[in-house]
Amino acid sequence: MSKCDQCIIRQFNALKALGKDDLVRISGCKTSRFVQKGEVLFREGESINGIFCVKDGVCKLSKLSANGKDQIVKLVVKGDLIGQRSLVSDEKSNLTAVAVNEMEVCFIPKSEILHDLSKNASFSLDMLQDMAKELRIADNVIVDMAQKSVKQRLADVLIYLHETFDKDKDGYLSVILSREDYASLVGTATESAIRILSQFKKEGLIATTGKHVMILDLEGLRRIE
Amino acid sequence: MSKCDQCIIRQFNALKALGKDDLVRISGCKTSRFVQKGEVLFREGESINGIFCVKDGVCKLSKLSANGKDQIVKLVVKGDLIGQRSLVSDEKSNLTAVAVNEMEVCFIPKSEILHDLSKNASFSLDMLQDMAKELRIADNVIVDMAQKSVKQRLADVLIYLHETFDKDKDGYLSVILSREDYASLVGTATESAIRILSQFKKEGLIATTGKHVMILDLEGLRRIE
DNA sequence: ATTAAAACATGACAAATATCATAGTTTAAA
């Protein structure tokens, strides 16, 4: 079993504020596992009882809307933590987590984290800062959802993916999403997402082969309105 | 000048986690003021350098979208804090705060709060819990913005106002918003908000006289789809 | 009380988006 104090991933999240002693203690009770594509980490309404630290892979966090459609609230990537919000407020999860591709995650039980939150002020502050950042991003998403057109939002998603994920040798995005996922990220009907992606392709803004997507004209996408 | 340790308001926010000593210290450097209706507390992009504690009144937090329209992200009411997010992440404000009616607020300088965050783990945890709650609410707003119709969102706003604010002797909501504010809360054109409110009025779901709004049929509003 | 400005209201039309139907294509399992 690998040890937390030697794990590079923790540099990217609040766990970096912990000292060697705490990391060793956490190492002793954490579990590590692989999650295959499409597998559910947890569902809306379930108790998570800990946090996940994403060592590799991508995960979508979604919420079921009243009309029965899933809305993806955010994508979680390597280095991110999952479940802090529910842990801190001692509630069941408000989101469902599904692996977008194969993931490797560590799970740290609630009690360990709470122990550190109550003793280590700098860890608490770091966690607070992480959550403050999430909140700022959420505010932006609210405004975008309310004010931008579907086409703009889809262009934004493509730009975000291009800036966030690696490309394969041919230049295609390393993250593979279904058209339904795109629709769910943007908050529109699957057909609308398909239509707009087809249009972007015709206009030479992107290239697609099956589910593989490549951004050809980033500036063009930024100009969409 | 009133003293924080005797202020009932603090029971409703993270300040409740502070001990008498800290409250006395904060009392010594806080400032209290009245803010008149329509007055700007701070704008997007400004440094707040502290937090506001709302003793009375209502405030709208909004963000300018790319198309030039203001989107109200949330309403802040008596007992709430404003500016925690920016303070914690040491950033300029991402939101603009405008008083909806006359407010009374206390301003606590950043240094005092940071002092407590670094020393008092239970205060940090309380702050963390407040922010976790805000984040959950923000997630819900995202899903609603993305998946619900304008009519549903407006019905939701009316229900929220009904459940959150007092009514006057005739049953009208104590909080007075312009049609533009309603539009800005749900993310739609002012004309659309006006039209839907008119429709709700015709259907007997609400009553309006000028800017005064009364909810007549809560269940009817809940049934809107 | 008068009056100008702001806010509200509504019609007509345009644009964006959803829905339904149907067909082609890709994917993954047997």
Next chain:
DNA sequence: TTTAAACTATGATATTTGTCATGTTTTAAT
């Protein structure tokens, strides 16, 4: 390799929402 299921694509059409124009009402200042 075959085959069924899932996914992608696109047309036709309906619905929702935005925009522009115009008139009315309310509000607040003089």
